[in-house]
Amino acid sequence: MIKKPAGSRRNKRLWKTQEEKKMVVVNTENIPGREYQVLSLVTGCCVMCKNIGKDIGASFRNMVGGEMQAYTQMMAEAKDKAISYMINQAMSMGADAIVNVRFASTTIVAGGAEILVSGTAVKFTA
Secondary structure, eight states, X not given: OOOOOTTOOTTOOSOOSHHHHHOEEOSSSOOXXXXXXXXXXXXXXXXXXXXXXXXXXXXXXXXXXXXXXHHHHHHHHHHHHHHXXXXXHHHHTTOXXXXXXXXXXXXXXXXXXXXXXXXXXXXXXX
């Protein structure tokens, strides 16, 4: 059994408004049983960094091995924020769902990373 780090945010989502909860977000090209009209590409991007104290702790963890919990949490938070930004962009277009969702990440600076999420906003027709 895999134990989550104390204070882990892995299963907590930042998008909590009722509108955001209604948005269907999938990484497949189709939603079984649903027909829709393609609206547009939507994206969300978040760049996050940890503070110097977390960087020092992560450096020690890097020497001895194991999960860098501060960075795992940072990436999870950045992912959730990027998804929230993407959902809000889709909502502003009147979308009902986002299909074909993809993620990319890059290191911007030491201790900082960017998460980019993109998908196709769609409107249900039936």
